[in-house]
Amino acid sequence: MAVSEEKTKRILIFSIAYVPFVGGAELAVKEITDRLGGFHFDLITFHFDRKLPKIEKIGNVIAHRIKGTKLFFSFFAFLRGLALHKKYKYDVVWAIMANRAGFAALFFKTFHPEVKFLLTLQEGDPLDYPKKQMGLFWFFLKHLFKTIFTKADYIQTISNYLAVWARKMDYKGRLEIIPNGVDINLFKKNLDNIDKLRSKLEAPLSYIWLITTSRLVEKNGIEDIIKALKYLDKKYKLFILGTGPLEERLRRITKDLDLEDRVKFLGQKDHKDIPDYINVSKVFIRPSLSEGMGNSFIEAMAAGIPVIGTRVGGIPDFIKDGETGLFCEVNSPQSIAEKVTEYINNPKRTDKIVETAQKLVREKYDWDLIAEKMKNIFEKLLAR
Secondary structure, three states: OOOOOOOOOOEEOOOOOOOOOOHHHHHHHHHHHHOOOOEEEEEEEEEOOOOOOOEEEEEEEEEEEHHHHHHHHHHHHHHHHHHHHHHHOEEEEEEEEHHHHHHHHHHHHHHHOOOOOEEEEEEOOOOOOOHHHHHHHHHHHHHHHHHHHHHHOOEEEHHHHHHHHHHOOOOOEEEOOOOOOOOOOOOOOOHHHHHHHHOOOOOOOOOOEEEOOOOOOEEEOHHHHHHHHHOOOOOOEEEEEEEOOOOOHHHHHHHHHHOOEEEEEEEEHHHHHHHHHHHHEEHHHHHHHHOOOOHHHHHHHHHHOOOEEEOOOOOOOOOOEEEEEEEOOOHHHHHHHHHHHHHHHHHHHHHHHHHHHHHHHHHHOHHHHHHHHHHHHHHHHOOO
16 A cells, blocks of 8 residues: 655654764664655654754754753653644654653654554663663553553564564554664775774784774673683783763773773764774674664674674574674673684684675665665555
């Protein structure tokens, strides 16, 4: 069934964060909307930085930033959505995750049941995180939280793991698994950039550089990677790209273990620059404690370096042990070290794993393919 061409179809997106504050979910929204013409996208997000304008056009999206506190984001985002709906008459409301954005979309759907409700699940935290966050209020809010799922007209998840969660939340409707993707061209090797960066970072080829790109939070297991260096020869060093609440603690651990000359904290880098850092490195590692999917793995695979992850969450969707990557044990620095050594000591096998992983990414995780699948969901929702 085709979408009616009487008017431009209007989609209202609720997302707690958005550009320039991007993780996998926010990046996905931008990559998808940038590729979809014929739609008008408004996005309501939290005003994290008061230097940013209240309203800003970013690619194909008009971002509306809400002031206040994150605690009341759902309520104020809902009110802004109602005001915008009077002007634009939205066809679809799209919530990015079942969090405060999900509550805002639920409230909007309650007042405007005629507007289709798409819920995207991108959660990377443990699935009991909402319960822990709400504390004593969970007893009163758990039914309302479930309603975010049950009131959705369509749910899209980025992994099988999150699809199972949606069903456990009593969702009975249409559901589709569409993973996040990668810009294949962006992550192609640029040898000129790599040589310049290697010189800038003082990262000579005589060392074996490992890398992780992630928020410095508990679930990403960065501490385990640092501790893994104690099981590896001194020629192994580590790049850490990203910032987060654990940075000070991780720096202290690095100092206590006498590893300051082997660990480089590089901070937050622009997404377009990440491929250079990956390609200076020999192995990508993220020993996650929980993971909805893990865009960084796909980016490393696209760039052509081997990956090490854990068998949790959505990671087994794309890491097949010994075929597209290697699994280490959770909370095990020694296991990480063993898998790194396995890659380095078996170059032919490693090359085969990298080749298979790159083929998988090209065939399944190109953003152009992902955007087309998301367009099909919108068309199904809008079909009369």
